[in-house]
Amino acid sequence: MAAFFALICTLIVSFLVTRVGSVALSLTGMAQDSARFQAKSAYTGVGFTTSESEQVVDHPVRRRILSTLMTLGNVGIAVVIASMMGTFATVATSDTHIAYRVALLSGVLVSLWVIGTRRWFDQGIESLIAYALRRWTHLDVHDYVSLLHLADGFVVFEICVNEGDWVCDKTLAEAMLSAEGVLILGIHRANGKYIGSPNGRTQVHLGDVLTVYGPRLRLEELDLRQQGYQGDTAHRTAIEDQQKTVAEEENDSEVE
Numbered sequence: 001m002a003a004f005f006a007l008i009c010t011l012i013v014s015f016l017v018t019r020v021g022s023v024a025l026s027l028t029g030m031a032q033d034s035a036r037f038q039a040k041s042a043y044t045g046v047g048f049t050t051s052e053s054e055q056v057v058d059h060p061v062r063r064r065i066l067s068t069l070m071t072l073g074n075v076g077i078a079v080v081i082a083s084m085m086g087t088f089a090t091v092a093t094s095d096t097h098i099a100y101r102v103a104l105l106s107g108v109l110v111s112l113w114v115i116g117t118r119r120w121f122d123q124g125i126e127s128l129i130a131y132a133l134r135r136w137t138h139l140d141v142h143d144y145v146s147l148l149h150l151a152d153g154f155v156v157f158e159i160c161v162n163e164g165d166w167v168c169d170k171t172l173a174e175a176m177l178s179a180e181g182v183l184i185l186g187i188h189r190a191n192g193k194y195i196g197s198p199n200g201r202t203q204v205h206l207g208d209v210l211t212v213y214g215p216r217l218r219l220e221e222l223d224l225r226q227q228g229y230q231g232d233t234a235h236r237t238a239i240e241d242q243q244k245t246v247a248e249e250e251n252d253s254e255v256e
Contacts, residue, residue, distance in 0.1 A: 014073075018043050019121075021069045024129045028061050031156065042066040043073035156185070157219040159210040166231035167210070167222070173200030180238040181245070182214040182222060 018039050025035035161168050167175050172184060187195040190207030204210065212219055218238060225231045 017072050020125055021065055023125045024065050025062055042069040153215055155216045157212050159223045161204055161208045163206055164226050166225040166227050167204045168206055171203045181242040182212055185213055186211040
């Protein structure tokens with residue numbers, strides 16, 4: 001029975017550790033989905049070979065977080081395996097006891113999943129980790145989700161430039177994406193080079209990956225926009241829509 005409770009405790013601790021790690025990574029500027037993937041990858045030691053991991057290990061705070069997750073993961077997985085063997089491989093254990101333990105274990109896993117999907121849980125963990133990062137690190141750590149108002153319909157988006165895309169072979173000055181309310185944060189070249197805060201003379205090439213910021217619907221439309229008359233028309237329409245949005249926001253601020 002002791003092995004069974006050790007298994008439950010280890011699962012709970014593993015859940016908390018990966019969740020704390022993912023929130024900590026997100027507070028260093030990573031997207032939430034990426035942070036959760038990297039935290040789980042580091043803890044389990046599975047799948048931590050993506051190109052995105054290079055950006056993680058180059059960051060001192062992220063590297064420290066992942067190093068801790070890897071160490072705890074090696075211990076946690078070993079304990080889970082040993083506890084599983086001790087729980088279900090005992091010859092003297094009756095079928096009734098096994099069924100009871102399976103049901104209890106399933107209940108614990110479901111409970112962890114339900115708690116893990118609750119926003120209040122993330123918020124509580126986030127505040128604790130934010131304090132810890134600011135207290136024990138020398139780097140400036142921000143919650144970029146809040147800073148960029150990503151919950152208000154704005155997103156940071158990646159656009160892969162394919163043949164025939166409207167932005168392909170245009171300079172940023174020619175594309176005039178800022179007039180659509182779209183900001184280009186950076187460009188990943190096909191050769192691995194990264195251009196941060198590109199200027200108007202920067203040309204978009206086939207195979208580039210644009211890191212953009214703006215309204216989700218606008219970015220999704222831009223990602224699908226093709227060269228030609230329809231693409232140019234969509235560009236002009238986007239500019240007009242942005243001008244209307246800015247005018248409405250200015251009128252609202254004057255009323256307030």
